[in-house]
Structure formats: C-alpha cells, structure tokens
Amino acid sequence: MSNDSSLYRGLRKDKEPSFRTENFGRLLLVALNNWQESLAKGLQEKGFKDVRSSHISLLRHIDMDGTRITEIAERAGITKQAVGQLVKICTTLNLVTTKPDKVDGRAKIVIFTDHGRKLILEQQAIIAAIDAAVQQKVGKREFADLRKHLALLSDWPLTEERN
Amino acid sequence: MSNDSSLYRGLRKDKEPSFRTENFGRLLLVALNNWQESLAKGLQEKGFKDVRSSHISLLRHIDMDGTRITEIAERAGITKQAVGQLVKICTTLNLVTTKPDKVDGRAKIVIFTDHGRKLILEQQAIIAAIDAAVQQKVGKREFADLRKHLALLSDWPLTEERN
C-alpha cells in the first residue's frame, strides 16, 4: 500500500478494476439482487404484475389484524409520510385498505384485502422455493450456516466505535 | 398452508408479522445495509463526506488509466446517460475528470483525480477493516465459506426456468 497503483497492479492487464476482486459488500449485493429478482419473477408469474419491492416491504410490516401507519413506519425505518404514499399505491392495487382506529380518532389502521392476503401466501411459497433452490446450490447444512452467519452480521456495529 | 392465517399464527401474539421470521432475502438486505453503512461511516471519518454509494458504484468501474462512459455503463449495468450524470456529480466532487479519447473523437475518458485515487485507497483499507471485523464475528473459516457460498448465489437464475 505504498503507492496509488499498487492496488490495481494485478488487474490492469485486462482493463477491469476492482470489478474482478469482489468485495464482501458486492457479494451481498449481487446475491440480494438475484434473490429479489427471483421473488419478483415468481410473483409476476402468479399474476401480481404491478407489485414492486417497495410494496412488499410495506406489506411485510402489516399484521394480519391490521397495523397503524406510524407503527409500520417505525418497523420499516421510513417516515410515516412515505408509508402513507405506499398505502395509497397499495390501496389502488387492491392489496390493502384502511379503517379508522376505534381507540384513537387520529389513527388509521391499514389492513390486508383478500387479494393482499393471497399475495402474502404466494410470496411465502415462492420464498420457500427459492430457499430450496439455494439449498440445492450450496448444500443444506451450508445454507443453515449461511443464514446463521448472516444473522450475526445484522448486529450493529460491524466495526467498533473507537473514541 | 390451508388457510390465510396459518402463516402468521405463531406471530400474532406480539403484533409482529413476518418481521420476526427473517427470510433469506431479508438477512441479505440487513447484512448489506450494515456493511454499506460501515463503509460510508469509514469514508466520512476520512473526510469524504459527500460521497454516496451511487458514486462508489461509479468509481469501482473506472480503470486506473481511465475508462469510457459506455464501457462504465456496461460494467455497471446502467444506461450511459446515468453514468454521464454520475460523472458530472463526481467531477464536482473532484473525484474524477474527463479527457477526450485520442483514438475516437466521439468518446470521452473518465479518469480519477488525485483525490479520487485517494478515496479508492481509503476505501480498500476500510473494506479490509470491515472484513476483519466480520471475521472476528463469524470466524475466519466461516467468513471464507460465507464468501464462497455467496459467490455461488450470484449465478443466474436461482430458480430454474420451467416451460
């Protein structure tokens, strides 16, 4: 690491930079893209054509007996305005509907429609199929380890704060 | 899978839906977010304050001796217009600059500035530090396996096309 070109020295021959030496983040990103595209494809095949991943990430935070917008926002880690927008879209897609909260006049409960519930079920089946495909690729035991180790990397922070 | 509520039956008690049973995609997503945030934090600490992940994903496709916009677009899997926009931003951030291609009057070569090269070096150091942190968390051998298995999941498609 003594000069600028050293990092790339082994890569310049065929004109590809860090692209070939995949860093860990890149590995995660590509695997995730692949997984998400598989899910999207599966949903499309089941007739959920206009459902985007942003809609999925709304739906996954809705309880079967409904959830408030603010609660969804907290779970999803986005603003409640953003949730409001997604709810509006998912309402036009007939995936959710809203009803007033009986115990709080300000609040609104977002609930699944039948169609929305159907999507959730289909999604679970597709995810199970993807899991099976991944297991076949890396091995059953290895898949379990993969899950276990990835779960460890969800804990913050990866690098320790040093002051 | 006989009725709508079965999937959530075990989860309804504490009002959290699929949120608790993390699917594989979610594990990848959270791990990736964590990794990316660690990198962003590291870069910020080194003074690269306005650098976003979109800029990073431009820079990583630029060779040390420069690369054409079209070539970058192909490597990155985005349109050349998008690359053009990113190049404009990264130029104002003093990370890259452009020069005409001597062998093709239409083409433009995107090259690193000194500041841009410095960022690449810092980034590699930070990534190495994150790698070390991950190794400490999951184990050295396990980290190698993790990389190996994630790399397998980059291959398309995850689920086979059946017609």
Added chain:
DNA sequence: GATATATAGTAAAGCTACTTTATCATTTTG
C-alpha cells in the same frame, strides 16, 4: 468517395421511492 448505418455522448423530461417542511386534527399531560 458519397451515403447509410452504427456508435459515443448529451439533453430533457419522467419515474420511483423516498425526505423535508408545514399543517390539521385529535389526544394526552401538566
């Protein structure tokens, strides 16, 4: 060597998935 076609890049507008700022309506608190 002129013409047709392909390629490199740019411009402008549009889209998605958000955020920020501001506001209104209820509810809770002191």
Added chain:
DNA sequence: CAAAATGATAAAGTAGCTTTACTATATATC
C-alpha cells in the same frame, strides 16, 4: 383547560435512475 405531543396528510424537494430524442463522429457499403 391550555399546552404539548402524537397520528396523519399535503406539497415540494431529492437521489438515482430510465426513456425519448438528439448531435457528432466513426465505420461499412455500394
């Protein structure tokens, strides 16, 4: 009961793209 907090919405702004449309240069064909 007034003040502050909370749930939600509205409107505008932003990031990171794409689509459509264009210009300039290069290459291929006749």
